Amino acid sequence: MAKEITAEVISIGDELLIGQTINTNAGWMGERLGLIGIRPKLVRTIGDDRSEIIEALSTASCDVVLITGGLGPTKDDITKHTLCEHFGTRLVRHPAIEARIEAFFRSIGREPLEVNRAQADLPEACTVIANDRGTASGMWFERDGRVFVSMPGVPYEMKAMMEREVLPRLEERFRPPAIVHRTILTTGLGESHLAQRIEPWEDSLAGEHIKLAYLPSPGVVKLRLSAYAGNDPAEVKARVDRKAAELLALIPDLVFGEGEDRLERAIGRLLKERGQTVGLAESCTGGYVSHLITSVPGSSAYYTGGVVSYANAVKMEELGIPAGMLELNGAVSRPVVEQMATGVREALRTDWSIALSGVAGPDGGTEEKPVGTVWMAVAGPDGVRSVKGFFPGTRDLVIQRSALSALNMLRKRLIGQVDPA
């Protein structure tokens, strides 16, 4: 096994420290580094401060040091001056970069100011990396076997520079051991119950030299398989694929996609394939399920519409729920949620419908129906089915988790899996 190549990110910017801007760059860079076999080991976020930048550069101990931020044209952007100081070099004007900056400003119908032209003043001792999306160039330095790359902090500029220039050059420079990944997305079981259910399969991974990571977020647990590609990447890929296929066969009710997929996109694809439509009747989720479905571009092809029935009067009038049924069972009950589903399916003439009625909290819970109790129903060509879920947590969590749970009910119906009635 080749020596492991490690990387550190230095994110520069006062706005990151004081919570004005969330540091999304560092995680993105870490993910991309991991995909080419370089291990992200440390992220340091520091202010626009000369001594803190020097301190970070001096104590960097990874093979790769990626620096973002502080490259703008204003006087609080001090990164390149500090890089010159640290690497013992000086700024010189790069005519080719100056020409690019001029062309960039012309393209947006403006004349560059001298502060903009000064962005072509770059360290003499670095390799300049072009920025296709802005005016701040990247800078590549090498010292003591370490590579330092300074990039702009604007995510859209940094990402293009990473993808087009920095990652290929790092692969060329370090030839890191390639890694094979697959990320399987699951919903419907929490991390610990999921772990219990797949324990024998998980135990079999070590013998195959495959690592498993659980990556939970509200309502979803991602399972990431990874293995070093070694000298026979095709064999390793086949091995990872085989274990992934075993997992899919083990928990088909829970797996809804891979990688960057989302449950609402998976449902969209299933509905589109079938040329079918869906309508919504939401109570406790207050429009959130409709919002998830319609956040997908092109969802108008299969999402017809929805009703948010917060007041009982709306449940009765728009969804055809008899007053007696509400009185007898309460709004959070099987008969009501099933009538919500069939009522909205008839009103909107959709193939499928989803309905939810529950106690999102923080108030309104009872001994019998505590906060987090949510009845969910799916109605379709073959009838209506409902289940009662219990999602303890804050109001936001009850809404998020019951929404995903109801979407997963529809997904299972679409692929022919049946919930216990």
Place this chain on the structure above:
Amino acid sequence: MAKEITAEVISIGDELLIGQTINTNAGWMGERLGLIGIRPKLVRTIGDDRSEIIEALSTASCDVVLITGGLGPTKDDITKHTLCEHFGTRLVRHPAIEARIEAFFRSIGREPLEVNRAQADLPEACTVIANDRGTASGMWFERDGRVFVSMPGVPYEMKAMMEREVLPRLEERFRPPAIVHRTILTTGLGESHLAQRIEPWEDSLAGEHIKLAYLPSPGVVKLRLSAYAGNDPAEVKARVDRKAAELLALIPDLVFGEGEDRLERAIGRLLKERGQTVGLAESCTGGYVSHLITSVPGSSAYYTGGVVSYANAVKMEELGIPAGMLELNGAVSRPVVEQMATGVREALRTDWSIALSGVAGPDGGTEEKPVGTVWMAVAGPDGVRSVKGFFPGTRDLVIQRSALSALNMLRKRLIGQVDPA
């Protein structure tokens, strides 16, 4: 002026390094520290790795070191063992904490496993900080004048622990120079246009020793005023309050609240005060406005319900829009959005209604109605009014920004401000 108190955050978790989870904790903590006069100076994000944690603890040089993550019950959560090693202490079972953990599990209807009970094993030499929202306790250590606090990485648990325990104790321990803050929340104008409108007022702040920060997020710009309280906090507070009052008088159409308030909460208060109700008719926002309104606890007091009319058939049937009107004007038009608003107000018999119809993209834009064009209407006791907004950006941004814009229309109507027709 007292010595500046500085803080460092150590965020522990492989998931943060590999980009599976965005580190939102560190920025939030930095913001909160700033509010009590402690300067956030460095964030280090490291993996669940003993030697990396020890390295970070050993090289910490700020007065306050806040550590998050690695406190879960599974074996890759090694923070507390590593803290014991670093501070030369050992784990002992805390019966009071064990009782809390038992009670927590009972409250969600489960029995704790031994791995859960083991979360009551905590370092002998630390002050234990109770976790009101979960089972991982906080730990407070002091060494060489520095305070180290270890907290869970789950944002919802960490935030409660910070607000209720850690920040008050840090103020007590360090007595940082007090700072007077006010954060004014605005919507309806982007950062640069807002800056233009309040320029003379902003210029007057320097003479009053007040600093202004613009904190933009989609649809909202926060304006944060801050000043050192010095020896006469009452005088400084009065000065900041006077400038805040001037600002409110300058842009009453844009200011909807202060601090952690949200536009949907402000509207909820206004409706409650008046004993009035609201209903929604959404097209391009697909349920997002209803979701925002119903994310507020107690919103059932004033939110009656809503219709998401994605398909034209739904617009016609549920909202009483004549087919001819849709054909003549298109769904994204003044007549249609006004009929959506009046139609839903009549159907749900609410005092107020909001309607939106627009092009969220990425497809569906035309020369005349490009992506980002959104018609918004508010109907109420005094009639219906509508405006056309243009919110260029991704689908998510179009949805978020038009939702806030429509909510602000209702807010202005409720307080008697009139939009240009």
